[in-house]
Amino acid sequence: MRFIPRQSSGNVNVTKTSAIREFLILAGSLLAIILILYLILGFVIEMVIPHLSPRLEQAMAVNLLPRIVGSETDEAKSRELQPLLDRLQEHCTKLPYHCTIKVSPSPQINALALPGGTILIFSGLLDRVASENELAFVLGHEMGHFAHRDHLRGLGRGLVFMAISTALFGPHSQINKLAARFLNLTELSFSRRQETSADHFALEVLHCAYGHVGGALTFFEKLAASEHSRYNKISFFSSHPLYPERLHELQAYSRQHGFGSGKLTPLPDDL
Amino acid sequence: MGDLVFFLILLGMGYGVGTWTEKRHYRSIMEREEQLLHLPAITAKKVELDNSKVERAVLVVGSAVISVDYFKRLLAGLRNIFGGTVKSYETLLDRARREALLRMKEKAHGASMIINVRIETSTIGKRAFKGKLGSIEAIAYGTAIKMNS
Amino acid sequence: MIITNIESIPGKKIVEHYGLVSGSTIRAKHIGRDFMAGLKNIVGGELKGYTELLQESRAQATQRMRTTAEQLGANAVINVRFSTSSVAQGAAELYVYGTAVRYE
Numbered sequence: 001m002r003f004i005p006r007q008s009s010g011n012v013n014v015t016k017t018s019a020i021r022e023f024l025i026l027a028g029s030l031l032a033i034i035l036i037l038y039l040i041l042g043f044v045i046e047m048v049i050p051h052l053s054p055r056l057e058q059a060m061a062v063n064l065l066p067r068i069v070g071s072e073t074d075e076a077k078s079r080e081l082q083p084l085l086d087r088l089q090e091h092c093t094k095l096p097y098h099c100t101i102k103v104s105p106s107p108q109i110n111a112l113a114l115p116g117g118t119i120l121i122f123s124g125l126l127d128r129v130a131s132e133n134e135l136a137f138v139l140g141h142e143m144g145h146f147a148h149r150d151h152l153r154g155l156g157r158g159l160v161f162m163a164i165s166t167a168l169f170g171p172h173s174q175i176n177k178l179a180a181r182f183l184n185l186t187e188l189s190f191s192r193r194q195e196t197s198a199d200h201f202a203l204e205v206l207h208c209a210y211g212h213v214g215g216a217l218t219f220f221e222k223l224a225a226s227e228h229s230r231y232n233k234i235s236f237f238s239s240h241p242l243y244p245e246r247l248h249e250l251q252a253y254s255r256q257h258g259f260g261s262g263k264l265t266p267l268p269d270d271l
Numbered sequence: 272m273g274d275l276v277f278f279l280i281l282l283g284m285g286y287g288v289g290t291w292t293e294k295r296h297y298r299s300i301m302e303r304e305e306q307l308l309h310l311p312a313i314t315a316k317k318v319e320l321d322n323s324k325v326e327r328a329v330l331v332v333g334s335a336v337i338s339v340d341y342f343k344r345l346l347a348g349l350r351n352i353f354g355g356t357v358k359s360y361e362t363l364l365d366r367a368r369r370e371a372l373l374r375m376k377e378k379a380h381g382a383s384m385i386i387n388v389r390i391e392t393s394t395i396g397k398r399a400f401k402g403k404l405g406s407i408e409a410i411a412y413g414t415a416i417k418m419n420s
Numbered sequence: 421m422i423i424t425n426i427e428s429i430p431g432k433k434i435v436e437h438y439g440l441v442s443g444s445t446i447r448a449k450h451i452g453r454d455f456m457a458g459l460k461n462i463v464g465g466e467l468k469g470y471t472e473l474l475q476e477s478r479a480q481a482t483q484r485m486r487t488t489a490e491q492l493g494a495n496a497v498i499n500v501r502f503s504t505s506s507v508a509q510g511a512a513e514l515y516v517y518g519t520a521v522r523y524e
Contacts, residue, residue, distance in 0.1 A: 005311070
């Protein structure tokens with residue numbers, strides 16, 4: 001047979017496609033699917049959480065707590081504040097488990113509600129509290145989180161989401177890390193709503209314990225006017241609503257429910 | 272945030288440099304294919320040869336290893352979720368094979384044809400063992416027949 | 421177009437040849453098929469999804485080779501060989517190549 005050299009035109013083995021367009025379409029669809037799954041997960045968790053028993057939660061807390069709280073807690077201060085918490089809890093709330101308070105000697109101005117009923121208060125916040133009412137507000141706020149099982153919501157969704165994404169992409173994939181970052185931001189924005197309901201709960205507790213809500217408003221006026229202007233940044237990135245917003249909300253709620261102001265009970269001297 | 276920026280930089284580099292290298296390679300391949308068009312490389316074994324005129328028959332081998340860039344790998348990963356043709360790897364394999372064939376032809380100096388050509392492809396590299404793509408190796412081999420002029 | 425994997429076409433005479441032609445496809449299976457395959461690993465049996473996938477791949481690769489051969493003016497491809505390789509996690513590449521010829 002004769003050989004006739006001929007060239008074929010075009011390359012049949014390579015499809016002419018724009019790589020960038022393909023990338024955008026695929027990545028876009030993937031993000032859309034993840035978003036839908038996330039929303040569905042949210043609904044599922046909303047349905048499951050109320051049925052989670054406090055005993056189970058306490059059992060989980062035994063493993064979680066030592067890692068989160070760390071070894072330094074101010075035991076003496078914690079013991080001093082516990083009676084106040086007990087009083088508030090007994091008379092003014094119907095929480096299904098017993099809350100304990102732990103003070104951590106860190107200068108952060110924050111308080112956390114941890115699984116199992118532990119309220120962690122940082123001494124930075126404690127130093128700024130001027131009266132018992134204000135402290136009661138902070139404690140009431142954290143108890144509000146427990147009452148609404150907020151801490152479980154945040155944890156639950158995040159954990160399940162990471163589990164799915166790890167199953168799909170493997171533990172070390174870049175996509176996983178991206179997902180983790182994106183996850184944190186939106187979790188924070190959900191917890192702002194939770195923060196507001198915890199604020200309302202705290203107001204109710206204050207009103208029940210002292211007959212008025214004077215402490216709450218003065219506390220926030222103080223914090224809002226304080227030198228912590230770094231909290232005035234983009235509110236999406238911080239987990240609590242900005243202080244002026246929060247103050248506004250508290251005032252509105254108080255007006256709505258007829259809570260007034262009154263005499264503040266001073267703190268015990270050594271705090 | 273730093274991680275994300277780094278990731279995007281790698282992606283951009285992969286896409287930019289990868290596409291440029293690919294175009295350059297294809298140009299070189301098409302040039303050489305035109306030059307070597309006169310030398311047939313076929314898979315057939317039995318060719319009508321005048322046995323007396325054959326000077327020698329020698330095995331010629333050409334091989335090429337082409338690596339995949341970051342952008343292509345990410346695209347393939349996405350494709351793996353949705354299914355379908357992995358278009359980003361097509362160019363890779365195409366280039367590797369054509370390059371291997373050309374190198375085989377270049378080794379056969381003065382031959383009038385190369386018969387019984389076979390082409391094998393495999394993946395090599397550290398990642399290949401984990402199932403991910405490291406690089407693609409293509410090897411083309413055949414018997415080059417040199418005739419007495 | 422006649423495609424064979426032997427040296428000649430029975431009953432016909434080959435007059436010209438045009439060199440090597442080839443076709444290739446790379447296909448990936450989607451997550452759903454992965455999952456079903458995982459389940460089948462437990463109970464055993466034919467993985468219909470995969471079988472279909474590979475049949476489609478073969479058909480597409482062969483079609484590509486045929487198109488190239490037609491462009492060159494051939495009407496048969498002889499000495500065809502198939503080669504499969506795994507090129508990426510979850511994706512398999514199917515390659516088919518042969519000699520494009522014209523018979524009479």
